Amino acid sequence: MRWTLGLFAFAAVLGTEPLARAQVQGTLSGGVSGTWLPSTPSMTFDQGTGGPYRSPSGSTARPGFPLGFLGVGGQFNLLLGQRWFLPLLGASYSTAVGPSPRTIVSVDGSIAELRPWASKLFDISAIGLGYRAKVRRWLFAADVSVGLAFLYMPGTIATGLEVQDASTMAVTPTLRLNVQGCRRFDPENRLCLVLQPSVYEWGWLNGGSVSLRWEYGQ
Amino acid sequence: MKHALLGITLLVAGCGFENGTVQSIGQGDSPTLVARHGAVVADGCTLDGWQRDVLSSPGAKKVLREVILLCGTPREDGHVGPEDAGARDRLAAIVKGLQTDGYQVRLGVSFTDETGVTYDGALTAKRLADPQWVATAVDAIAAFGALADGVELDLQQVPASSRTAITGFVSLLAPKIRPVRTLGVFLPPSVSDPSDLPNGEAFDVPALSAVTDRLRVMTLDYSDQAGPTMDPGWAIDAARLAAKRAGAVSVDVAYPLYGTDFSAHGKRSISFTEAMGFAYVYHATIQRGPTLAPHLDWTDTLGVQHATWFDDGTSTLAALRAWDAATLDPKIGVVFYGFGAEDPALWNTLAGVLP
Numbered sequence: 156m157r158w159t160l161g162l163f164a165f166a167a168v169l170g171t172e173p174l175a176r177a178q179v180q181g182t183l184s185g186g187v188s189g190t191w192l193p194s195t196p197s198m199t200f201d202q203g204t205g206g207p208y209r210s211p212s213g214s215t216a217r218p219g220f221p222l223g224f225l226g227v228g229g230q231f232n233l234l235l236g237q238r239w240f241l242p243l244l245g246a247s248y249s250t251a252v253g254p255s256p257r258t259i260v261s262v263d264g265s266i267a268e269l270r271p272w273a274s275k276l277f278d279i280s281a282i283g284l285g286y287r288a289k290v291r292r293w294l295f296a297a298d299v300s301v302g303l304a305f306l307y308m309p310g311t312i313a314t315g316l317e318v319q320d321a322s323t324m325a326v327t328p329t330l331r332l333n334v335q336g337c338r339r340f341d342p343e344n345r346l347c348l349v350l351q352p353s354v355y356e357w358g359w360l361n362g363g364s365v366s367l368r369w370e371y372g373q
Numbered sequence: 374m375k376h377a378l379l380g381i382t383l384l385v386a387g388c389g390f391e392n393g394t395v396q397s398i399g400q401g402d403s404p405t406l407v408a409r410h411g412a413v414v415a416d417g418c419t420l421d422g423w424q425r426d427v428l429s430s431p432g433a434k435k436v437l438r439e440v441i442l443l444c445g446t447p448r449e450d451g452h453v454g455p456e457d458a459g460a461r462d463r464l465a466a467i468v469k470g471l472q473t474d475g476y477q478v479r480l481g482v483s484f485t486d487e488t489g490v491t492y493d494g495a496l497t498a499k500r501l502a503d504p505q506w507v508a509t510a511v512d513a514i515a516a517f518g519a520l521a522d523g524v525e526l527d528l529q530q531v532p533a534s535s536r537t538a539i540t541g542f543v544s545l546l547a548p549k550i551r552p553v554r555t556l557g558v559f560l561p562p563s564v565s566d567p568s569d570l571p572n573g574e575a576f577d578v579p580a581l582s583a584v585t586d587r588l589r590v591m592t593l594d595y596s597d598q599a600g601p602t603m604d605p606g607w608a609i610d611a612a613r614l615a616a617k618r619a620g621a622v623s624v625d626v627a628y629p630l631y632g633t634d635f636s637a638h639g640k641r642s643i644s645f646t647e648a649m650g651f652a653y654v655y656h657a658t659i660q661r662g663p664t665l666a667p668h669l670d671w672t673d674t675l676g677v678q679h680a681t682w683f684d685d686g687t688s689t690l691a692a693l694r695a696w697d698a699a700t701l702d703p704k705i706g707v708v709f710y711g712f713g714a715e716d717p718a719l720w721n722t723l724a725g726v727l728p
Contacts, residue, residue, distance in 0.1 A: 209606045218397050254392030259665065261398045261695035265606030266664045272389030313663030314607070316600035 182240070182372030184347065185229040190249055190276060190364040193221045196357035198269065198308055198323035200262050209265055209314055216260035216323070218269050218308075221362075224249035224276045228366070232298075234373065238286055242300045242333070245280035247364075262312060269310040269323065277305040280331065294337040294345060302329045304356055330355040331363075337370060345370050399697040405728045406690075407698050410706030412439035412589075412625060414481065415713065418455060418464050424713050429474055432720035435727055440471050441525050441708070443481035445517050446489050447500070451509025453482060453517045461520065468521045479557065481525040482514055494530030494572065501531075501538035507545065515549035523555030523586070533574035540580045547584035555586035562592040562611035562627075566618065578618040589625040589708045590615045599635040599680035601666035603628065605692040612705050624705050628692065630719070631711035632683020636673070644714035648683040665691045684715075686722035693723070 226249025285298025518524035592608035612626035
């Protein structure tokens with residue numbers, strides 16, 4: 156898996172001439188992850204209209220409780236020489252795990268309910284910058300990356316005796332620190348444990364993820 | 374142990390599961406309610422010992438500033454009852470006692486027939502169209518209102534064709550009461566303009582706001598069939614519309630203190646203690662509806678099935694929390710309707726979360 160890209164300008168910005176001269180390689184990784192979100196963000200209701208129901212679309216409710224997620228994800232990194240790399244594109248999809256409370260909230264004055272145990276979390280990392288080092292059969296790396304996270308949570312809105320399904324969503328830019336340690340099995344395959352504290356995700360230092368990934372590439 | 378094993382199993386399987394219920398009603402992290410202007414409506418000219426003691430309690434005093442005694446009834450000749458000197462003296466004494474406790478006291482005039490219960494819209498429309506009746510009633514209501522700090526008009530079922538007559542009547546009454554005392558009008562809970570209610574257009578809110586001090590939106594009796602007595606979201610829509618049309622005049626949104634029993638016998642207003650009594654006597658389980666209003670289903674000794682809906686401290690507190698400052702203008706007050714029928718813990722519950 157080799158790519159040759161003209162990233163000399165980027166390398167020049169970094170001031171790492173050896174890096175600029177290096178041949179660029181890539182790694183691909185995928186695995187499972189557990190995510191902990193200590194403080195759930197304000198969720199924006201999206202609800203259809205019609206019937207006897209009010210339509211408080213765009214109204215928000217802040218449940219505030221913690222949520223745990225389990226999911227799968229993948230990451231593509233561009234290697235800029237032996238040390239530096241660019242986390243280029245990553246994505247993960249997680250569903251809520253464990254216990255969470257039925258949460259009674261209000262939206263625009265109506266009593267509503269959130270079902271956090273059925274929440275879904277989508278995470279996309281767009282770009283970042285990392286550094287890695289090999290020690291015998293081990294590889295250690297750290298990077299920072301930016302991206303977007305989307306949280307979906309189903310719910311209902313009450314109008315008198317009637318209850319209407321409603322979905323809620325929250326989106327945030329993310330800034331993550333990724334620290335990983337990998338056990339190499341051969342020059343191209345390794346198993347990695349990734350610690351991923353969220354520097355920013357709906358708030359500063361709001362939880363993070365732990366992943367077990369298989370990584371392929373030089 | 375069983376729950377722990379189930380939890381671990383679901384966790385491993387990647388499933389979330391429900392565990393309990395929490396409330397996070399209202400915007401912001403403040404645990405306190407918005408301190409709104411509070412009023413309570415008592416149906417009648419007298420207060421029993423229990424009601425009087427409740428109004429003297431610190432909890433009620435913290436929540437309420439006004440007491441409205443829905444007491445007066447216009448008669449066929451335009452006079453307002455009760456008229457006899459003894460009744461008026463007793464009423465004046467009650468008003469004075471409440472004023473001593475720090476309350477503003479308004480006397481409500483219900484435009485019912487002589488039963489004092491039935492709102493006969495056609496009869497009221499006929500009376501309002503009679504200039505002689507209007508002139509007599511205006512003077513009689515002004516004299517009746519002089520016993521207290523103001524007058525509240527409760528006109529129900531009046532047809533939309535009486536819109537001009539209602540505005541004219543209130544306009545004639547206003548200078549005889551204001552500015553020494555206050556004049557208020559109970560409004561139907563319209564949520565659209567023109568009104569979505571059959572007789573909602575009988576009230577010209579912008580015109581009434583020019584000659585009144587407070588308009589009270591009667592967001593009550595939400596359900597025709599078995600269901601909650603009010604819906605907090607619906608009440609907000611009605612209050613917002615009234616406030617928009619009323620301009621600078623103060624607006625109240627109503628909250629019921631009573632419940633309703635639905636059965637083949639018909640609809641019947643009940644108190645909190647009656648509802649609890651039904652639950653006890655008929656071994657019925659109290660559940661909470663979507664708006665958190667408690668309700669129970671039971672069968673009476675005649676074999677008739679009942680659905681009883683009411684409010685308690687929990688459902689009332691939830692609605693008032695939902696009416697946070699960002700959602701409902703803090704200048705909009707709350708008028709609690711049906712004093713004496715409430716959850717006895719209500720006033721202390723509300724007082725405990727007021728700033």
